[in-house]
Amino acid sequence: MDSIFRFFRKLGILLHREQFSSGLEEEMAFHHEQREKELRAEGMSAESAHYAAIQEFGNALQLKEQSREIVGFRFETVLQDFRFALRQLRKNPGFTCTAISMLALGMCASVAIFAFVDAALIKPLPYTNPNRLVGVTESIPMIPRARLSYLDYLDWKKLNNVYSSLDVWEGDSYLLTTPAGAQTAPGARVSDGFFRTLGIAPMLGRDFYAGEDLPSAPRTVMLTYTAWQERLGARPDVIGQSVVLSGVSYTIIGVLPPSFHFAPRERAEFWTTVHASSECDLRRSCHPFDGIARVKDGVSVETALADTKAIAAQLEKQYPDSNRGQGASVVPLSDVIIGDIRPILLVLLGGAGLLLLIACVNVTSLLLVRSESRKREIAVRSALGASSARLVRQFATEGLLLVALGGTLGLASAAWVMQLLTRLIPAKMMSGMPYLQGLGLSIRVVMFASAIAGLAAILFSFTPAWRLSVLQLRESLTEGGRGSSGTLWMRFGSNLVVVELAIAMVLLVGAGLLGKSFYNLLHIDLGFQPDHLATVSVEAPEASYGKYEQGVLLGRQIVRRIGNLPGVKSVGLSFRGLPLDGNGNTDWIRFVGRPYHGEHNEVNGRSVSSDYFATLHTRLIRGRYFTDAEDASKPNVVIINQTLARQYFPDEDPIGKKIGDDNLSPASIREVIGVVDDIREGPLDSQIWPAFYYPFNQGPDSSFSIVVRTSQAEESTLVMLDATIHQIDPDIATAGEATMNDKIINSQSAYLHRSSAWLVGGFAAVALLLSVVGLYGVVAYSVSQRTREIGIRLALGAQRRAVYQLVLKEAAWLTAVGIGIGLLCSVAAATLMRGLLYGVRSWDIPTLAVVAVVLAIAALMASYIPASRAASVDPVEALRAE
C-alpha cells in the first residue's frame, strides 16, 4: 500500500519536475534569506552574512541532487549510467568500433539469412489453411515423386476417403499472337476445383465451375493479375471477352488476385482447364499431371499416404499393364515447394549462427580485457561508495549500449544485404521462388533480431559483472594482485579463443567442402562440350506445322537457315528437351526377342536431328549417327546411351538389336544403330538415366529446341537466332535464348551449390579473421601482463629466443587444442550436411588438412607480433615500470 502511494507521489513529482525543482529552490533561497537576515541582525556585514549563510547551508547543488534522487525513479540514475557509458565508449574508440562492428557483422549475417529462412520455411504458404494442403503424385522406384495420369487421378478422386478435394494441374505453354510478333506464354491447365482447393478466389469474374474441365464444356481461361495488367491493359471489361491461345479461342472468366502465387508453375499467365482429349490424357500409362489435395480435418499426411497407396495397389491389380509398380506419394505442399532449398537454408543459417557466436565470443573477450584494465577505476569507485549493484548496473548499461549500437547497425545492414542477395538470384530461379518476394524486415525477422540482441546484451552485461564479483574477492587497489587475476583471465580468455578457433575451423571446412562440391559439379562429365553452344526453343503453330511432312520440312529449313549464319558450324534439333533440361519425358521400352513380364523399363526418350550429337560433340561409342535422309520412309532406327547399353545389354553388342514400346506395337519397333556417351539430360547433380534417341525426321513436332555450335563467341550468334527463325515464319514463337554455359551456371543445382559455397565461404573468411584477431588479443594481453616477468627473465640472462618460445608455445598450444576440437566438430557438421555435398565425402582428408594448416599459419602469424614485442622488451624499462 505504502509503496503504491510512494509510486504515485513520485510519478506526480516526475510529471511536475519543473515545479518540484523551482519549489525546492525557492525553499532553499528563503532559508538563505532568513539566515542572512538573522546574521545581519547579529551585526555582521551584508557580505559576510551572505557567505556565512551559504557556508552553513552546505553544498546546495549536491543537496538538490540528493533530494531529486530521493523522489526520482531508478531510470534517472540509469540515464546517468547511460551518459557515463557513452563517455566510456567514446573515450575508447578502438574498442568501441571493434566491438560494434563485430556485433553488427554477426547480427547482419544471421538476420539476413534468417529473413530467407523465414520467407521460405516459416512463413505459411499464401493459401487457406496451407498446412492441410498436400502434393499427391504417383511414385516409381526411379522417380519417388513422379506424375499422375488423368485416368488414375479420376479413380483416386473417386475412391479416396482422406481428401476433401483432389485436383491436378499441368504446366503448358500457349502460342500467342501479339503486336510484337508470335510469343509463347507460359500457362497451366487445371482440373475444375484447383483454385478452390488452394482457397484462392478470383479478383474479377468467377472461378471454374464443377465440370468445366470436361471436354464437353466450352473453353474458358483465368488470367493472372500480371497477364491481365500486361497483356490486356488491366481493362475491367475483359470478363466474357475471348483470347486466342495456340489457335484456340478461350473465354476469359476471371482474373486472379495479385497475391496469388503458385511456385511450381509461377510464371504461368493463362490458367485453362484440363479438357482431357489428347491421346496422352486418355492413356493410363501417360503421366502428365501433378496433384494437389486438401486433406480432411483430423487426417494426417501419413494416413492420407496409406489410403492413397491402397488405392494405387488396387489399380495396379486392376490395370496390370499400365499400373505395374505405380505407387503413390503424398507430401505436404510446402515440401513440394521449398523442399529443395530447405537443407541449404538450414546450413546457411547454421553458418551465420556460428559466425554470430564467434563475434559474440570476441566481443566478450574484449569486454573482459577491458574490465581487467578498468580494475583500478572500479576499485576507486567502490571505495568512494558505489555499491556493487550500482557498478553492475554500470556494466549492464555499457553492454546494452554496445548491443543497441551494434544491433541497429546490424539490422540496417541486414536489410540492405537481403536486397542485395535477392538481386543476385537469377530471374528465372527467382520466379520459382515467389515466397521470396517482398523479403525484408518482417515482424518475425525483427523479433528474431531482438531475441539475439537480448541474449547478447545479457552476455555482455553479465560477463564483466561476473568478472567484477570475482575481482571483489580480492583487494584491488593494489597493483600487486595483477599476477593472479591475470592467470584467471588467461584461463577464461584462452577457453574463449579455443572455442573461436574451433568454430572457425568448422566454417572453413564447411566452406571447403561446399566449394569442392561446386567445383566437382562444374567439372562433371556432361557427355558434351558446353562451350560455343547457343540454344533456343521454338513453338510453331499446330495449324501450319502439325502434320508430319510440315514438321520435317520446318526442321530442315531451320537447320539450313541457321547453318548459313556466319560463325555457325552445325545445328541440332531436339524434341522433348535439351541436355540439362531435366530427366523425364520417359518411354517404356521392351526388347524384341526377350521374355517380358510387364516390367516398366523407364528411359528418357528424345527425338533429335541428324547433326545433334555432332553439334554437341558427344562421343559416338559404337555404330553410327543418323542421316538426314532417315525419315518415315526408311526403317525405324534408334541410338542409345551408354547407360542403357550397360543396363540392358551388359554382355552383348546392342547394335542391330530391336527395341519397341511396352506392347511391341509394330510402328514402335526400332533398330539400334549406335551407342553414344551419356549426355547429362537432368540437373548436374542427378543420376544418369538410360536414354534413347530417335531421328527427328521420324517423329517431328511443332515445338522443339535448337542447339547451335559456333566458331565465334556464342553470344553473337544467339542474338541472330530470333530474327532468322522469324524470317522463316513470323508466326513461330521463340523462347529461352541462352548459351549452354549460362544454362549450366544458372541451373538450379549449380546456383544452389554456388551460392551456398560463396556464402559459407564468406562466413568462414570472416570467422577466420575474427578468431585470429581473438587469438592475437589473448596473446598480446598475456604478453602485456607479463612484461615484468619477461623483463626479469631477460635481466637474469634469458635469451630472446627463449622469450619467443615462451609466447609462441602458449599460442601453439591454444591453436592445437582449437584445431583438434574443430576437427571433430567439422566432421560432425559435415556429416549433417552431407546431402549438400557432391562428389566429396564429409571427412575429406585434403580439405581437413588444408584448413588445419591455414588456420595454424594464420594463428602463428597472429601470435608472432606479440611474441616479437615480448622479445624486444627492454629489461630496465620493464622493471622500472612498476
Place this chain on the structure above:
Amino acid sequence: MLKKPELMPGTLDMLILKTLTRAPLHGYGIALAIKHLSQDVLTVEEGSLYPALQRLLLQGWLKAEWKKTETNRRARFYTLTAAGRRQLGTELSQFEQMMTAIGRVLQDA
C-alpha cells in the same frame, strides 16, 4: 573553536518529526527549532534538512503546503500527518531502548 558533536545518523528524521508535533513549520523554522531546543548543541548542516524533508514527504509522514509567513513571504510549511505521528512514536521508543542499552554498557565499563 570546539567542534560541535555531529548528529547521530538516522536521528535527523526523528528530530524533524518531533519539532513538527507542536505546529507546522517551514524548513528554516525547523532548523531554528532544532537549534534552540537543543540549546545550540545540535546543529544540522542546514541544507541536509531538505533531502530529509523530501524523504519524509515521500513516506507520507509529512504534508507540505505553501503559505504566507508573518513577513508576508511565501514559504513551504510542513505538517505532521497521523502516520508521521505514529512513526515518531516507534522511532522514539526504539531510540530510548537503544539509549538505555548504550547507557548500561557505558556504566559497566
